Amino acid sequence: MSPGDSVAIEDVEVASGTPPPEGAAASIIEGRSPWRLAYERLRRDRASLIALGVVVVIILVAIFAPVIAALTGHGVYEQFRSTGLTPEGLPVGPNGQFLLGTDDQGRDILVRIAYGARISLIVGVVATGAEVVLGTLLGLAAGYFGKVVDTIIARIIDIVLSIPFLLFAISLVSISHPSLTIVIVVIAVFGWAAVARVVRGQVLSLREKEYIEAARALGAGPWRIMFIDILPNIVAPIIVYATLLIPVTIVIEASLSFLGVGVPPPTADWGTMISGAQLLYQQAWWYLLFPSLALLITTVAFNIFGDGLRDALDPRAEQLYE
């Protein structure tokens, strides 16, 4: 070993072993919360950041859909019988006036995709939110109280999960008048069970932790233990699950609309658009392609971001599964 080597080793040791001098001491005392650590892990994950960027763009498109309509000069329900349809009455392809072409009614597909994003995101967020709140509360109750409460809730979960969702949803929606609210309610009613099952499992294992016993020894009641001691420990998996549930919900909404039992026309909706394009895709590929792409990009972006979030929030899970 030459002297140069040992010098290099010393350098490395000095670099890695020295704690940050002064100044840093104050910041060390302010503990690094698990959230902070997760954020720092997420920041290093390029794929998730790109996915997050895409999600943000989709949200912006939804919010500024009227602006897009104003810029193009095409209203969402406006039919352009002269410029938007060929003399034979077929949709026009992408051109200077209609960037993504028109649909069978001569409406601008770009504008309708932008408005469709609103429906998808509203359903995705509201229905998922309802599922998560309902599922978390029932899962917490089942897991923490156990015994009769658990038996009842666990059976309900089993029943809900065993119902063929799409068939049931179709019949349920067709009884009442199709509307956005009905779609959200139907999705939430069927979706909470999966969340409840995940939460219940987590609570069952957390309940046996010594710090829960410590809380009881201090005189904490069941509500305080559930919401202050247990809930913060399962928020991370719940957030991950919710993020991965949003694209599922969006696809379910699109499927319902595709089948004609979702959001009723003439509301701009991706599922409805894909359904309408079925008959015409040989003549008007853009009519099928662009709404489908919108749906695909949205679900993929949410899924990649959800995966990244899981890796960031629960680094141990990564080691377990990979």
Added chain:
Amino acid sequence: MTVGIPDEPGAAPDGDVLVRVKGLKKYFPVQSTSALRRSHEHVHAVDGVDLEVFRGETLGLVGETGCGKSTLARCIARLLDLSDGEVDFDGRDITNLSARQMRPLRREMQMIFQDPYGSLNPRRRVGSIIGDPFALHGIADGAERKRRVQEVMELVGLKPEHFNRFPAEFSGGQRQRIGVARALALRPKLIICDEPVSALDVSIQAQIINLLADLQSEFNLTYIFIAHDLSVVRHVSNRVAVMYLGKIVELAPVEDVYQVPRHPYSNALLSAVPMPDPNQKVGSHQIILSGDVPSPINPPSGCRFHPRCPKAQAKCSVDDPPLIPVLSDPPEHITACHFPVETGEVMESRPGVIASEGAQAT
């Protein structure tokens, strides 16, 4: 270990009983895997324990894993419901109090747990963990709570500036100090220490034991100290109760148990303690017990120790011996055995079992 003994044995107890346990039993139903409940078996975790804990003393509770020490402690703290028997705390019968009725009493009775990692909520800051007792009992809010939390932190040797840190940012010993701070926050009368040092390094153990001893003399605390490390128990306790399969087999002032153990099980347990000085106890045997601890689902008849006891006779499998003073023992030294070990008697291992001699003991 170079730690000061909190109080000389016999000096502390002034006869003032803080906890009185009468005929305490705790059975756990055996979970059957099938949905159709066919099993009616029970684990007899604690099976008839009578015990008194005096104000200001440290009562050591020893016994091997699964003998019911922790269950007994949790029944006394009423974290578990009793199957039978009675617990009095500070002159009040708390046997049948509901969780809600127990709440005000939690101020006076606290626990320190074994696992310094599992007993602190990883998602909460230390200040909030130690502040819990104040919050739960509506004692202090806001700045006042923070001040009192920091006061307790200082008391147990933590830096008050670490208020905002998370448990993961502390070492095992520091975490145990957090657990001690939480238990001490409301200045309880009784602290149940459930193996508070067994998860720590030996050097750290001494620190925590010293801390507990200092706090005891400062605040006149009463400890129930559970451990399976006999040298730790000897060090901290005024009296020691030896448990075997859910029962107390011997209860006496600490030096009596260690110098003249009467119960064959106590003898076997103590003979397993490694002696740092081989010359100190020349000729002492390590008594090797045959077999395993019997299942607590079907404990043996009579004296529960008889299937493994080197001195067992026919009577032992029939009569359950009472917990009374035996031979010429003083009244505070009680033993549950028909054939107690005489002073100076060398107890042999059972025939067919090899007893290792003296210093070879590990």
